[in-house]
Structures are given as C-alpha cells and as structure tokens.
Amino acid sequence: MIRIQTERFDTAELTALLQDRAGSRAGALVHFLGMVRDYSPEAGSRSLFLEHYPGMCEREIQTLCDYAQQRWDILDTVVVHRVGELPLGDPIVFVGVAAAHRGQAFQACEYIIDALKTRAPFWKRETLADGQAFWVEQRAADAEKTAQWDTSRDTP
C-alpha cells in the first residue's frame, strides 16, 4: 500500500495495518520512520516544505516495493509519505515491511527507503528561523547507498 498525504500519520495504526495485510504468516514487522530534522542547526530551522510529482511518485514507489517483493522473501509493504508544510520533529515517511523472518524484512525495508530517497520525485525546501528559504540538495552519500544495492548483499 502506498499513500501520499499532507496529514500526520500514526505509526501504531500503520504497523497494525501492515500486520493485518500480511496475515498470520508474518513473524517480523520492520519499519523505518523518517522525521523532520534541523538541517541547519547553526541557523535554526523553522519548517520543511515537501513538493512532489503526483502520479510519478506513486509509480516509482510501487516499482521499488515490487522489486523488494521479488528480491526478498517478504509478505507485504506499507509506505506513507507526507507532503506540504511540516514542522520540525514531525514524521515525514513510514516504510513498513512484513515478513516471516526479520532478516528479509530488515533488508527490504532498508532498500526501499534508500531507493526512495534517490528515485521518488519529492523535493524539500527548508525555511530558517529568520524566514530565509532554500531547497535541500541531494546528499552524495544517499546516491552511493542506493547504488550499493545493485551489487548483491542478500546474505545477512
């Protein structure tokens, strides 16, 4: 399941939904929760604005989840990503994976968030305490991390 929304989400509700969807074979639920952090501690962040490309965004995330389903032995995935104006400390993204065993769930979850960061069309604009705003740049480390998944590391 993939959802893009402006509203806050409840992590416990999403975890319960994932468990429901995965059914009784699910022995492991792993989730990643991304939060709005202070990108410029020296200047002081006020909020983060997230823009996205509707349609392509859902499609890209679906492709990543489909790939994860093929590569690892997992049961289901739930991805919720927020857009719009988000205050510091608010949740941005939830990536949940259900599997029979934890190893596959951990790997699939890490892959989905890594790949989402470099492939899903979202852009962050930060507003500082003094009102100045700028677009956040992609970190080279994020691109490298996604590229690493191309070389197999399936065995824990």
Next chain:
Amino acid sequence: MATGTTIEVLYFAQVAEHMGLRRETLPLDAPVQAGAWLDALAARCPALGSAARLKLAINQEHAGRAATIRPGDEVAVFEPVTGG
C-alpha cells in the same frame, strides 16, 4: 495538453522557481534527444545553471540524456530528488 506536435513540460521545485512557471506546452514536431532538448532549455533560462545536473522524466519515468522525447510526451524537469 500535449498533442501530435507539442509536448507538455512540467517543472518542479527549484526548477519551477527559476522558470517562473510550473507547466507549459511547447512545440515539438519530431523526436529529439533528451540531452539536446535539455541543453536548449538551459540556454533559454540561464538561471537553471548547467543542464548536466538537471534530471528528466519522460511520461513519468526517469530518463537519461540519451533518451528520446517524442511529440505528445509529458516531460518533467527537476533537480535531484530529496524525499524520505
């Protein structure tokens, strides 16, 4: 809407700010290489900076400079993504 002789171009985030618009319909009556098209866009709007760092999607799929843009396509131009 793009037709047989146009493309629908979408601009996002910083690119939209530099262009001063979020979408436009541009004429295109024959296939063109994405890289050459992007270079022309960067030349038209110097604020975009080097075309080499801009990303493209054609019909909502990531596309490289070697891809082909065809009449009727939806083309999106944006900076590297920063979600998650």
